[in-house]
Amino acid sequence: MPRRYDPERRQRIIDAAIRVVADKGIGGLSHRSVAAEADVPLGSTTYHFKTLDELMVAALRQANEGFAKVLTESGLLEGAEDDLAGDLARVMGEWLGGDRAGVELEYELYLAALRRSALRPVAAEWTEETAERLARRTDPVTARALLALMDGICLQVLLTGAEYDEEYAREVLGRVIPRPARPSPETTPAPVRPPGPSHVRFPL
Amino acid sequence: MPRRYDPERRQRIIDAAIRVVADKGIGGLSHRSVAAEADVPLGSTTYHFKTLDELMVAALRQANEGFAKVLTESGLLEGAEDDLAGDLARVMGEWLGGDRAGVELEYELYLAALRRSALRPVAAEWTEETAERLARRTDPVTARALLALMDGICLQVLLTGAEYDEEYAREVLGRVIPRPARPSPETTPAPVRPPGPSHVRFPL
DNA sequence: CATCGATGCGTACACTCGTACACATGGAAT
DNA sequence: ATTCCATGTGTACGAGTGTACGCATCGATG
Numbered sequence: 100m101p102r103r104y105d106p107e108r109r110q111r112i113i114d115a116a117i118r119v120v121a122d123k124g125i126g127g128l129s130h131r132s133v134a135a136e137a138d139v140p141l142g143s144t145t146y147h148f149k150t151l152d153e154l155m156v157a158a159l160r161q162a163n164e165g166f167a168k169v170l171t172e173s174g175l176l177e178g179a180e181d182d183l184a185g186d187l188a189r190v191m192g193e194w195l196g197g198d199r200a201g202v203e204l205e206y207e208l209y210l211a212a213l214r215r216s217a218l219r220p221v222a223a224e225w226t227e228e229t230a231e232r233l234a235r236r237t238d239p240v241t242a243r244a245l246l247a248l249m250d251g252i253c254l255q256v257l258l259t260g261a262e263y264d265e266e267y268a269r270e271v272l273g274r275v276i277p278r279p280a281r282p283s284p285e286t287t288p289a290p291v292r293p294p295g296p297s298h299v300r301f302p303l
Numbered sequence: 304m305p306r307r308y309d310p311e312r313r314q315r316i317i318d319a320a321i322r323v324v325a326d327k328g329i330g331g332l333s334h335r336s337v338a339a340e341a342d343v344p345l346g347s348t349t350y351h352f353k354t355l356d357e358l359m360v361a362a363l364r365q366a367n368e369g370f371a372k373v374l375t376e377s378g379l380l381e382g383a384e385d386d387l388a389g390d391l392a393r394v395m396g397e398w399l400g401g402d403r404a405g406v407e408l409e410y411e412l413y414l415a416a417l418r419r420s421a422l423r424p425v426a427a428e429w430t431e432e433t434a435e436r437l438a439r440r441t442d443p444v445t446a447r448a449l450l451a452l453m454d455g456i457c458l459q460v461l462l463t464g465a466e467y468d469e470e471y472a473r474e475v476l477g478r479v480i481p482r483p484a485r486p487s488p489e490t491t492p493a494p495v496r497p498p499g500p501s502h503v504r505f506p507l
Numbered sequence: 508c509a510t511c512g513a514t515g516c517g518t519a520c521a522c523t524c525g526t527a528c529a530c531a532t533g534g535a536a537t
Numbered sequence: 538a539t540t541c542c543a544t545g546t547g548t549a550c551g552a553g554t555g556t557a558c559g560c561a562t563c564g565a566t567g
Contacts, residue, residue, distance in 0.1 A: 108545085124418045126330065129524060142546050145526075203417060210414050212462045213407060214328045223463035244475035247455025248448070254458075255451055258416045259427035271448035274479050312515085333554065344516050349556075351514090 109147050112137050116158045121204040125211055128155070152217040159208040159218055163225045165201055167232075169194045176232055183236050184273035191249060192265045195256060206257060237276060244275050313351050316341050320362045325408040329415055332359070356421040363412040363422055367429045369405055371436075373398045380436055387440050388477035395453060396469045399460060410461060441480060448479050 115137030119128055128151060130144045137144070148154040170176065173190045180186070195202055209225075212218035226246065233242035248271065256263045319341030323332055332355060334348045341348070352358040374380065377394045384390070399406055413429075416422035430450065437446035452475065460467045 126418075130526095131524070140546050142548095143544085146544070146546095149526095151525090207417055209462070210417065210458075213411055213414065213458075214330075216464075219462065219464050223465070226459060226463055240471065240474070243459070243471075244452070244478070247459055247475075248452045248479075249455070250458055251451025251453070251455035254414075254417075254454055255430060255447070258413070258423065259430055260420075260423050261427070267444065267447075270444070271451075271479060274448070274481070275452075275475060277478070334556090335554075345518095346516050347514085350516095353556095355555090 108139065108143060112139065112144055112147055113154070113157045113161055116154050117162055117204065120158065120207060121200050125155075125207055152215055155208065155211065155215065156217055156221055159211070159221050162205045162208050163221070165205050166194060167225075167229065169197075170229070170232065176235055178236070184276055185269045187245065187249065187272050188265045188269035191253065191268060192263060195253065195263045202253075203257065206253070241276055245272060248272060248275055312343065312347060316343065316348055316351055317358070317361045317365055320358050321366055321408065324362065324411060325404050329359075329411055356419055359412065359415065359419065360421055360425055363415070363425050366409045366412050367425070369409050370398060371429075371433065374433070374436065380439055382440070388480055389473045391449065391453065391476050392469045392473035395457065395472060396467060399457065399467045406457075407461065410457070445480055449476060452476060452479055 112133060116128065116133045119132050119136050123132065130148075130151070131141055133154065134141045134144045144154075148157070169190060173186070173193070175183075175186045175190055178186065208218070209222055212222040230239065230242045230246050233245060237245070249268075252263075252268055252271075255261060316337060320332065320337045323336050323340050327336065334352075334355070335345055337358065338345045338348045348358075352361070373394055377390070377397070379387075379390045379394055382390065412422070413426055416426040434443065434446045434450050437449060441449070453472075456467075456472055456475075459465060
């Protein structure tokens with residue numbers, strides 16, 4: 100009986116759970132499948148995580164760091180440039196274009212909160228935090244809206260199998276961001292920017 | 304042996320499947336659970352739907368009509384008024400405020416397409432069609448963006464347990480819609496009210 | 508009437524699941 | 538040194554699963 104008193108046992112189980120969800124989906128998540136993937140006996144997974152919900156909470160917490168990391172490393176949050184929409188569209192592109200399975204995994208766990216109330220606080224926490232970080236380059240309301248729109252765009256891509264269109268994303272994200280009020284008090288509400296949808300390609 | 308040769312057997316099975324998903328989630332969907340709910344023998348469900356994917360496709364197709372119906376009945380599509388954002392926000396409010404379980408059901412089936420490629424064409428079809436209908440009151444690009452944003456907003460509400468804020472929705476939806484540059488005098492830039500991220504309630 | 512295919516019905520098999528529990532082990536506290 | 542308890546291990550049980558298959562029943566076709 101090797102490997103007893105493994106101090107990282109718990110972490111290894113979480114990692115294994117993430118791998119399981121990544122390639123078999125949430126439906127394939129079970130104490131047994133995780134135990135096999137982590138190469139630990141069944142009793143070990145049930146000991147550390149009494150219920151699958153507990154395990155999913157831990158997995159979601161860890162998986163959530165995926166996009167957060169991309170966001171951090173993009174330097175987008177420190178940047179002070181004007182083109183926030185373009186930056187976000189680019190980051191989304193990198194995220195979606197990179198480890199697609201990882202993206203699906205994150206969304207699958209995130210969306211699981213729809214039915215599993217145990218996951219809701221974690222999902223809420225993540226939304227809260229990300230919106231807050233985003234708000235550094237805009238205002239809280241806009242940050243939340245950008246987050247919602249990004250979610251919607253990603254879902255359209257993932258659910259329908261469409262191609263991600265960065266130009267399109269940049270365009271519509273830009274519309275959500277209020278233009279910095281010009282000093283001239285005259286340029287009333289007009290969110291300006293001629294919509295010119297003519298040159299925007301559609302994801303099919 | 305009553306009820307043989309039931310011509311509506313298939314439809315009744317689909318209805319039962321929807322009820323099962325509605326109150327036990329997709330995880331609770333099985334040939335047996337559906338058979339019990341529809342009050343038909345097991346063999347009947349397996350006969351009409353060889354796989355659960357087939358059954359889910361049928362269920363999703365039918366469930367998708369929920370929001371579509373709300374959209375139609377709202378008269379939003381025929382209306383020619385200016386406040387499309389407000390109309391959409393109102394409709395969303397009605398939808399979310401009404402049969403909440405029904406909404407969760409629709410999203411659950413819709414989101415299931417993330418992992419089940421069999422559902423993707425159906426999801427894509429629905430998106431396509433709804434965007435098209437929406438485009439009657441704006442342009443195709445905007446329609447798609449509105450759809451994405453609405454999905455994102457709904458998900459934030461459903462996943463985090465937050466309250467739906469119609470005013471907020473109206474505001475940000477409005478930003479996505481390009482204003483036909485018209486010199487209307489007093490339309491204010493509408494200062495924003497945050498959705499109050501600080502007091503998001505958790506269920507439970 | 509005879510046949511045949513679509514549909515319905517019941518049952519059985521092999522499998523996976525969560526859960527429970529009894530037991531082993533070793534570090535920490537006393 | 539002894540005790541205690543968190544942790545790890547193995548096994549078993551009952552419930553639920555998809556699937557397959559044989560038979561029953563009807564409608565239509567010839």
